Amino acid sequence: MPIPEVKPAIESIRGRREQKMSPQRRHAIVQARLGILLTNWAGRRGEVGTEWRFYISPPGEAPSSLVPDVAYVSFERLPFDLGEAREKPEIAPDIAVEILSPGDRPSLLEEKIAIYIANGCRAVVVVDPIAKTVRVSGSLDAFPGLQIDTGKLFENV
Numbered sequence: 001m002p003i004p005e006v007k008p009a010i011e012s013i014r015g016r017r018e019q020k021m022s023p024q025r026r027h028a029i030v031q032a033r034l035g036i037l038l039t040n041w042a043g044r045r046g047e048v049g050t051e052w053r054f055y056i057s058p059p060g061e062a063p064s065s066l067v068p069d070v071a072y073v074s075f076e077r078l079p080f081d082l083g084e085a086r087e088k089p090e091i092a093p094d095i096a097v098e099i100l101s102p103g104d105r106p107s108l109l110e111e112k113i114a115i116y117i118a119n120g121c122r123a124v125v126v127v128d129p130i131a132k133t134v135r136v137s138g139s140l141d142a143f144p145g146l147q148i149d150t151g152k153l154f155e156n157v
Helices: 025-042 080-086 107-118
Strands: 011-013 018-019 046-050 054-056 064-066 070-074 096-097 123-128 133-138
Touching: 011 025, 018 046, 018 123, 025 046, 025 070, 025 096, 054 107, 107 123, 107 133
Parallel strands: 096 123
Antiparallel strands: 011 018, 011 064, 046 070, 054 064, 070 096, 123 133
16 A cells, blocks of 8 residues: 655555654754755765655565655666656665654654664764754765764754
8 A cells, every 4th residue: 555645754664654743943944954965965976855755675574665854865876777766766865864853752763773774774864953963873984075064054943
């Protein structure tokens, strides 16, 4: 059964449906800034999108469909010649950004991080716009030159 495309998005986590929290001002501002930062860094390396759905079917597990707040995928992993398959990638992004909203459940976040990392995501960036913190699971070392300036990210947030 297809996942309804509603706002906020519904994700499928190991077969369970979970609706994302409705974003607020801080979330929206940080999401936009990270989208711009990643887009400027990516250049011709790959694509960056917000609220981009990824279909992940790990062997031996129920499928998941995750919608990171911001995602980067290299052209190496998602080439142009895939045509329409690029619209619904069946891989985890190279970088997934999850921006916390009030009410997000830590256990659900950790489960999503585990799914991303186990399925090829190199870095999951978790941003808390209230605490003004950034945590990376995995490593940004695979992305030369990418730096997240928390001062600029959280300025006037």
